[in-house]
Amino acid sequence: MGLLRLEELSELSPVALALTVAALSLVLLVLRWVLYPTFDSREPPVLRPKVPFIGHAISIARGINVYYARLHKDKRMPICTLPVLRGKVYVINSPTLISAALRSKTLSFDPFITLFSLNALGLSEPEKERFKDPDYLATASKPIHTSLLGEPLRMVTQAGLSRLAADLNAIGPGKGGVKEVSNALDWLRDVMFLAVMRALYGEKNPISLDLQTHIGEFEKKVGLLVLGIAPRLLAPKALVARSAIQQALAPYYLAGHDQGPDVSAFVRNRAAVKRKLGIRAADLPASDFDIPWTAVTNTIPSLLWLFLHIFTRPDYVDRMRAEVLEATAVTGDGATIDASKLGQKPFISACFLEMQRMYNDAGSVRWVMEDTVLRDADRREYLLKKDTNVQWFGGVLHLNDHIWGADAGTFNPDRFVNADPQEEKKRRGAMIPFGGGKHLCPGRMFAVTEITALIGALALAFDVEGVEMAHVVQPPFPSTGMRRPRWKQGGEPKVNIRRKRGWEDVKITFTV
Numbered sequence: 001m002g003l004l005r006l007e008e009l010s011e012l013s014p015v016a017l018a019l020t021v022a023a024l025s026l027v028l029l030v031l032r033w034v035l036y037p038t039f040d041s042r043e044p045p046v047l048r049p050k051v052p053f054i055g056h057a058i059s060i061a062r063g064i065n066v067y068y069a070r071l072h073k074d075k076r077m078p079i080c081t082l083p084v085l086r087g088k089v090y091v092i093n094s095p096t097l098i099s100a101a102l103r104s105k106t107l108s109f110d111p112f113i114t115l116f117s118l119n120a121l122g123l124s125e126p127e128k129e130r131f132k133d134p135d136y137l138a139t140a141s142k143p144i145h146t147s148l149l150g151e152p153l154r155m156v157t158q159a160g161l162s163r164l165a166a167d168l169n170a171i172g173p174g175k176g177g178v179k180e181v182s183n184a185l186d187w188l189r190d191v192m193f194l195a196v197m198r199a200l201y202g203e204k205n206p207i208s209l210d211l212q213t214h215i216g217e218f219e220k221k222v223g224l225l226v227l228g229i230a231p232r233l234l235a236p237k238a239l240v241a242r243s244a245i246q247q248a249l250a251p252y253y254l255a256g257h258d259q260g261p262d263v264s265a266f267v268r269n270r271a272a273v274k275r276k277l278g279i280r281a282a283d284l285p286a287s288d289f290d291i292p293w294t295a296v297t298n299t300i301p302s303l304l305w306l307f308l309h310i311f312t313r314p315d316y317v318d319r320m321r322a323e324v325l326e327a328t329a330v331t332g333d334g335a336t337i338d339a340s341k342l343g344q345k346p347f348i349s350a351c352f353l354e355m356q357r358m359y360n361d362a363g364s365v366r367w368v369m370e371d372t373v374l375r376d377a378d379r380r381e382y383l384l385k386k387d388t389n390v391q392w393f394g395g396v397l398h399l400n401d402h403i404w405g406a407d408a409g410t411f412n413p414d415r416f417v418n419a420d421p422q423e424e425k426k427r428r429g430a431m432i433p434f435g436g437g438k439h440l441c442p443g444r445m446f447a448v449t450e451i452t453a454l455i456g457a458l459a460l461a462f463d464v465e466g467v468e469m470a471h472v473v474q475p476p477f478p479s480t481g482m483r484r485p486r487w488k489q490g491g492e493p494k495v496n497i498r499r500k501r502g503w504e505d506v507k508i509t510f511t512v
Contacts, residue, residue, distance in 0.1 A: 042383035044079040044090055047071065056082045056089075065361045065393055065475050072396045079374070079382055090368075090384055092392040095403075095429030096377040098364075102437035104374070107366035107390060109439050113137060119228035122242055123286050127279070139277060143269035148442045152265035154512050159264070160199035160450050161339055161510035167191045168457055168508050172499045184464065184495035185304065188454075192303050195450060196295050202262035206252040207245070207292050214241035219297050223478025245292060249285035258284070266443075267291060298362070299447045301482035306355045306455050308485065309411050311467040311495075316413075317459050319347045324456040333505050335461065339453040340512045348452055350416035356433035357404070358411055359473070361395030362481030364435055394481070397430045404430075433481070453510055461503040468493040
């Protein structure tokens with residue numbers, strides 16, 4: 001039915017006219033309520049979508065990282081409020097406000113841990129009920145950080161490095177080795193994948209190389225699984241991939257291999273606590289499924305980006321090699337690299353930081369548990385209302401030219417070498433590749449050491465040929481952090497790795 005014309009309104013009886021006006025007023029109020037929700041004047045400035053009601057939602061669905069970066073580039077707002085459907089999202093772009101959010105006790109990550117656990121892990125119904133209990137979640141999470149510090153960290157790192165050394169020593173003229181690696185990018189992925197899994201799960205590691213593809217399939221759609229919206233329709237391959245990995249883990253936990261002496265404290269203690277809480281061994285493959293996924297989802301792309309930037313620059317290779325030599329004891333036909341020292345070397349450390357700055361776009365999300373006020377560096381205050389989503393993305397800070405200069409989009413590790421104190425002050429809080437607060441990535445030191453040791457050993461003892469920088473930088477998959485390299489038509493370059501002259505028979509070992 002079309003809208004009434006004015007002349008038709010004039011012909012209505014007074015009662016009918018009053019009812020019509022009331023109905024139209026109600027419709028207008030509803031439309032205003034839906035399309036233009038009200039906000040407290042103390043909340044962050046509202047950035048309304050071009051298309052009312054659905055505009056931000058559509059853009060976020062298309063690519064949340066890219067959209068937030070574009071909004072910040074256009075508006076340069078330290079914090080803003082995005083109306084999304086009938087709700088809203090606070091987006092923080094200021095290092096000071098992000099630091100304040102990380103310190104706040106009323107902004108919590110726990111609701112999202114619960115949401116991930118309930119929707120993405122494939123838990124049984126009894127397990128879902130357990131994960132809804134905050135006390136259970138807190139107890140089950142206790143071993144995560146303590147198992148990746150001190151001696152437990154040293155042991156898991158050494159186990160991974162031992163596997164890396166074996167793969168490096170297989171390249172060369174020695175018995176049983178190969179003369180060269182002719183598809184080095186795939187080799188790097190495989191070597192790091194197996195080293196990490198062996199370090200975590202011990203000799204009886206159930207995560208074989210063929211499961212790497214399944215982890216990749218899960219990674220692509222994990223964001224949709226977390227939302228829990230029609231996963232069988234929207235993410236069927238991710239469900240199949242998750243099932244395949246859990247089936248591989250099942251006999252490992254059923255046989256109690258998770259308590260083996262060569263298993264990392266991270267896997268062993270986490271499983272032990274859950275067993276004490278009454279979790280059946282048959283349910284551990286689901287509740288601990290996140291371990292193999294999170295262990296490599298950002299580690300492998302980080303490895304690839306560092307490899308690409310070092311080995312496309314001969315001068316970078318020479319500088320890295322010089323620092324690796326300082327941390328290496330060469331005796332006869334052996335070379336022992338002290339991997340714990342590599343991350344302390346100025347250039348190696350700078351290269352790793354710059355790689356993370358350029359390509360780590362990890363997002364952080366918090367739930368406002370009660371009304372909260374954040375204060376920025378200029379002491380401006382912003383009210384965050386209870387039961388609202390707060391988000392920020394590393395890429396917005398990491399590529400901000402106001403912080404890093406006009407060359408913010410260029411890989412330049414020397415910005416971290418002998419940095420000016422004033423520059424360091426300005427950048428303070430603007431590097432958040434591993435999150436922050438009590439949810440700072442627990443495995444960051446393990447990943448840093450494995451990556452820098454492998455790249456450092458290649459610079460020290462191997463010639464690398466055919467490396468070509470990726471033509472396209474793809475955004476990370478939702479719920480992951482690292483941007484991904486892609487080459488144009490023709491695919492990845494064929495990269496060769498062979499021993500340097502004079503290093504053909506040198507056995508490489510690592511220590512930490």
